Amino acid sequence: MNNEIISLSNISREYIVGNELIYALRDISLKIFKNEYVALMGPSGSGKSTLMNMLGCLDTPSAGEYILNGLSVANMSDNELAEVRNKEIGFVFQTFNLLPRQSALENVTLPLVYAGISKAERQQKAEYAMEQVGLKDRMMHKPNELSGGQRQRVAIARALVNDPAIILADEPTGNLDSKTSLEIMGLFETIHKNGNTIIVVTHEEDIAKYAHRIVRLKDGLVENDQSNKDIRELKIVDSI
Numbered sequence: 335m336n337n338e339i340i341s342l343s344n345i346s347r348e349y350i351v352g353n354e355l356i357y358a359l360r361d362i363s364l365k366i367f368k369n370e371y372v373a374l375m376g377p378s379g380s381g382k383s384t385l386m387n388m389l390g391c392l393d394t395p396s397a398g399e400y401i402l403n404g405l406s407v408a409n410m411s412d413n414e415l416a417e418v419r420n421k422e423i424g425f426v427f428q429t430f431n432l433l434p435r436q437s438a439l440e441n442v443t444l445p446l447v448y449a450g451i452s453k454a455e456r457q458q459k460a461e462y463a464m465e466q467v468g469l470k471d472r473m474m475h476k477p478n479e480l481s482g483g484q485r486q487r488v489a490i491a492r493a494l495v496n497d498p499a500i501i502l503a504d505e506p507t508g509n510l511d512s513k514t515s516l517e518i519m520g521l522f523e524t525i526h527k528n529g530n531t532i533i534v535v536t537h538e539e540d541i542a543k544y545a546h547r548i549v550r551l552k553d554g555l556v557e558n559d560q561s562n563k564d565i566r567e568l569k570i571v572d573s574i
Contacts, residue, residue, distance in 0.1 A: 338401070339499055339531050340366040340389065345398035345408075347384050347554075358384040359395070360554040366533065368499075371526045373542035373562075374535045376551035383504075385551065386535045390423055390502050391415045403499045420448050424493030424501045428508035430485045432477040438488045439464060439473040445496045463491040467521060483514035490521060494530075501525060503534045507541055519544045540566075 347359040359381045366372055376382040387393035388400065391407055394415070400408040403422055407415065424445075425431075432441045442460040451459070464473050467487040477485050486506065493501050503522070507515035523544065526532050534545055542548050543566045550558040 337368045338365055339368045339370075339403055340364070341399075341401040342388075343399040343401075345388065345395045345400060347381075347388065347393065348396045357554050359388070362398070362554075362556055364549065364556060364559070366531065368531055369526070369529055371522075371532045371544075371546040372534070373545035373548045374533060374551065375537065375539075375542050375548060376557075377537065379553075380551040381554040382535060382537075382551050384554075386502065386504055386533075389500075389533060390425060391419045420445055420496065422499045424496065424498040426486070426489050426493045426501065426503040426506045428505035430477070430482075430489045430509075432485060432488060432492075434477050437474045437476060438469065438480065438484075438491075441477070441488055442492045442495050445492060449496060459495055460491070463495040464488075466494060467491045481514075482510050483517055486510065486514075486518055487521065490518075490525075494525070498530075500531045500533060503532065505536055505538075506534065507536075507538070515541070 342362055342364040345359055345362045346357070349356045349358060362385065374382055374385060384393065388395060391402070395408050398408065399406065402418065405418060407418055410418065439460050442463050443456045446456040446459060461473065464470060467490050469484060469487050469491065472480060472484060480488065507518055510518060519541065522532055522534070534541065536542055543562065543564060546562055546565055548560065548562050549556060
């Protein structure tokens with residue numbers, strides 16, 4: 335189908351640890367479509383993190399084919415993967431990964447610097463992304479002057495700024511309290527309604543229930559892949 339954004343065919347990932355061969359992923363085939371909202375779940379050792387690294391072009395498979403937005407990425411060089419990552423994927427991490435000495439706005443511009451976009455356009459796009467996540471009045475603040483929720487919003491603005499095909503979020507509420515987690519998941523719901531494809535990697539059932547489809551991994555295999563019939567409803571965030 336032409337609205338496939340991710341197509342994994344018979345993906346495997348093996349590691350050699352000492353004299354032992356570890357199978358992190360075993361013959362995984364998975365399709366994700368444009369504007370889907372998917373949760374990847376699984377216990378520690380399930381292959382969830384390896385699959386996230388694969389989807390995010392941070393790692394390459396030992397075997398199999400990965401088509402991302404029409405591009406075959408399984409055999410790309412590190413430089414080619416870096417270019418695809420910056421153009422196609424917006425990352426949101428549990429630990430925010432913000433540069434402490436840079437302002438919120440400067441942090442948001444970083445993907446645009448790597449993309450070679452002019453300073454004036456970088457400023458314009460970054461300011462718009464900050465407005466989208468409701469932080470218009472916090473642009474010049476350093477990360478240590480922001481709350482955890484605000485820092486995650488900056489990270490989400492940075493993920494959005496390059497207009498990526500996919501938002502890939504790794505345990506995005508892992509360092510946040512319950513109330514702030516709800517606000518962040520509301521923001522993701524709004525981003526999804528605006529047309530983005532979202533993949534959330536989580537071990538928390540409560541967080542996975544906001545997604546519209548849940549893929550469960552166990553022992554490097556897809557154990558279960560089904561639509562979420564019980565999507566948790568959220569108040570949509572107005573600022574995006």
